[in-house]
Amino acid sequence: MKILLNLIKYIIVILLTFCIIGLLIINIASSTILKKQYVLNKLEETNYYEEIQKLIQDGFENYIGPSGLDESVIVDIVSLEKIKEDTNTIVSNMYDGTNTELNTETLRTNLRNNIDEYLNHRKLTTSENESIEKFIDMIEEEYIINILHTNYENDIYKVINKGNNFAENVNLVLILVTVASILLILIFNVKQIAQAIANFGVAFTASGLFYIVIKIYIGIKINVQNLSVLSPAFSQAMISVVQNVLNSILTYSIILFILGVVCICIGNSIIIKNEMKKRSKKKEY
Amino acid sequence: MTKIFKATIIDIIVAFLITIITIGGIYLSLGQEIENTVQLINLVAIKKESKGITEPIKIDTEKKLLDKYPAYGTKYATIEIPKINKTLPVYVGDSLDVLKNGVGHSTSSYFPGEGGSIVYMGHNTKDQFHDFSELEIGDKIKVTTDYGEFNYTIYDMQVIKETEFDKIPIQREEEKLMIYTCYPFTALGHTIYRYVVYANLDI
Structure with a gap:
């Protein structure tokens, strides 16, 4: 009977460990990669907008060579604020499911004005006008490609939305199971709460160790510093996000491990001291 | 304790x-x-990580095949066109990024020495092919690669549309060099025409 009770106790401790593991990763994901404001902050931190501006300008320069126009026509046709605004629109489309299209009228107007000025406002032939319109179309497309980087905004929104819903539902379930496990451990150890503290300590230590192992595994298997996704600017932002998440995991896992060991020590020292008190009382009698 | x-x-x-x-x-x-x-x-x-220095490319002159091919975006040759006083680097690839640096080599064509069609392209800017209109039949072109020197003689020039790929045929029967650039040379904006220079390998 005692063995069975101990077995049940350890099963509940294992269940509590799983709950802590689940709660940690879900809450880290919800507060980082699944949160729009976090991603926008990371883009700002990693100078993403400035890097994209350079990339866009380099992209425009590719079209100048065959165009017969001077490089001055592509100067200042799109501002940093406009790039930020358009990038934020894309991010909103991905996180909020809005389907806002990018507005490139300002870019087209600025480019047309620059070309007119370069050509001293001379009257152009129909075919020259057509060629220049085509050139403006290509510059506009280059801008959209560099800002957008993907045609899968809607699909990304579905994944993020699913992720958020999943996190919310599973979080609730995990919280309920955690509370239930804690109550059961307390009930099983109602005569000796110190044993419950030691059991909690085992759960904290195990979950802390689990994430330490995961962090080490990822560190060995994936060279996060060399992550390369879509563009160097986007890669830098992604590296920052991934490193932040991994650092959070490591911090929490170390805290859990230390807290677990402390709870085990406290729990066991109270148990042993109580046992010694009982024995010395028995001896007196 | x-x-x-x-x-x-x-x-x-x-x-x-x-x-x-x-x-x-x-x-x-x-x-x-x-x-x-x-x-x-x-x-x-x-x-x-790039491996740094790589072994030189070798060509099997009997089979007319290279033992390995340079990576996309790398410089592997120099093209000289004495008539228009141009010596330009040749890079593998035809993207706009590659063409910014020099002459591009279409990856769907063969390499010099392989006995097939070689397609190069470049911008019609003053530092590249702006003076292509001065080229005449009989003018010489030299391509110097890491694995050998190849001399060609121009036999034709044509203006084609950018979609007329049949005018730049890829074949393996004989070595032909085809170089094209945007046309007219003073066009503004985007042009749909290309000026193609055709040259045969000097035996």
Whole structure:
């Protein structure tokens, strides 16, 4: 009977460990990669907008060579604020499911004005006008490609939305199971709460160790510093996000491990001291 | 104190065992998927370090085949067109990024020495092919690669549309060099025409 009770106790401790593991990763994901404001902050931190501006300008320069126009026509046709605004629109489309299209009228107007000025406002032939319109179309497309980087905004929104819903539902379930496990451990150890503290300590230590192992595994298997996704600017932002998440995991896992060991020590020292008190009382009698 | 220490160690060992069981369970049920995901990430999303100096390319002159091919975006040759006083680097690839640096080599065509069609392209800017209109039949072009020197003589020039790919045929029967640039040379904006120079290999 005692063995069975101990077995049940350890099963509940294992269940509590799983709950802590689940709660940690879900809450880290919800507060980082699944949160729009976090991603926008990371883009700002990693100078993403400035890097994209350079990339866009380099992209425009590719079209100048065959165009017969001077490089001055592509100067200042799109501002940093406009790039930020358009990038934020894309991010909103991905996180909020809005389907806002990018507005490139300002870019087209600025480019047309620059070309007119370069050509001293001379009257152009129909075919020259057509060629220049085509050139403006290509510059506009280059801008959209560099800002957008993907045609899968809607699909990304579905994944993020699913992720958020999943996190919310599973979080609730995990919280309920955690509370239930804690109550059961307390009930099983109602005569000796110190044993419950030691059991909690085992759960904290195990979950802390689990994430330490995961962090080490990822560190060995994936060279996060060399992550390369879509563009160097986007890669830098992604590296920052991934490193932040991994650092959070490591911090929490170390805290859990230390807290677990402390709870085990406290729990066991109270148990042993109580046992010694009982024995010395028995001896007196 | 010893009893507390022993009891603590036992509980920490239990925690280790729980961790091992959890990781073991995940590995047994999802191990293959995890490995595949890690391999995919490393293949697709991790920059590879460049190996630095590579061995020189060799050509089998009988089989007319290179033993290895230069990577996309790398410079592998120099093209000289004495008539218009141009010596330009040749890069593998035809993207706008490549063409910014010099002459591009279409990756759907053969390499000099392989006995087939070689397609080069460049901008009609003053530092590249702006003076192509001065070229005449009989003018010489020299391509110097890491594995040999190849001399060509121009036999034709044509203006084609950018979509007329049949005017730049890829074949393996005889070595022909075809170089094209945008036309007219003073066009503004985007042009749909290309000026193509055709040259045969000097035997």
